[in-house]
Amino acid sequence: MKINYNSEGLVAAIIQDVDTKTVLMLGYMNAEALVCTLETKKVTFYSRSKQRLWTKGETSGHTLNLVSIDNDCDNDALLVKVKPQGPTCHKGTDTCWEESNKQNFGxxxxxxxxxxxxxxxxxxxxxxxxxxxxxxxxxxxxxxxxxxxxxxxxxxxxxxxxxxxxxxxxxxxxxxxxxxxxxxxxxxxxxxxxxx
Missing domain, CATH: 1.10.287.1080 (MazG-like)
Incomplete structure (x- = not known):
């Protein structure tokens, strides 16, 4: 997968529930986080505030189980489809936009x-x-x-x-x-x- 990382060596990772299609959060990955995600099947980010790799759920237990990763047309953003285990946001909500993560049929x-x-x-x-x-x-x-x-x-x-x-x-x-x-x-x- 060809990825155009930004000047900080990061790429935006949009996290989407594979079943409901709800966008859960946005994070950033560097090359090491991407490799870790692919190997462990647990979504791992590069935390800009902690300056280290961070696997979602490492303290809360609310992991994001990897289903697939797709690159966008410009190779500068990833769509990461997951099966979430519990709420995604650190504030305890299903998404970082305080939306409920439920199936929607339009x-x-x-x-x-x-x-x-x-x-x-x-x-x-x-x-x-x-x-x-x-x-x-x-x-x-x-x-x-x-x-x-x-x-x-x-x-x-x-x-x-x-x-x-x-x-x-x-x-x-x-x-x-x-x-x-x-x-x-x-x-x-x-x-x-x-x-x-």
């Missing part, structure tokens, strides 16, 4: 949050989601079944727009069913990962 995670808010406010008569929750698990499961049948019907046709709309309806109602059963997308992902 808009689907936003939609899960909206469904949760509607579920918690079942008295909202204008909310379709709240009305489904108030009718109970049988009605929610029935809606998932109906939407699944509609997806199958549209899959056999040639109208892509209808197929995509029915697929969106199925996914939406499935997210509602998951929450009605006390689960989230993360739980399904965990099952799929265990099968992989």
């Amino acid at each position: 808009f689907l995670s936003d939609l899960e949050t909206i469904i949760t808010q509607r579920r918690e406010n079942v008295s909202d008569e204008k909310s379709y989601v709240a009305s489904l929750f108030s009718k109970g698990i049988n009605k929610i499961a029935q809606k998932v079944g109906e939407e699944a049948v509609e997806v199958v019907i549209e899959a056999k046709d040639t109208n892509d727009e209808l197929f995509l709309n029915e697929s969106a309806d199925l996914l939406f109602h499935y997210l509602i069913l998951l929450q009605a059963k006390g689960f989230r997308l993360n739980d399904i992902v965990d099952v799929l990962k265990s099968r992989h």
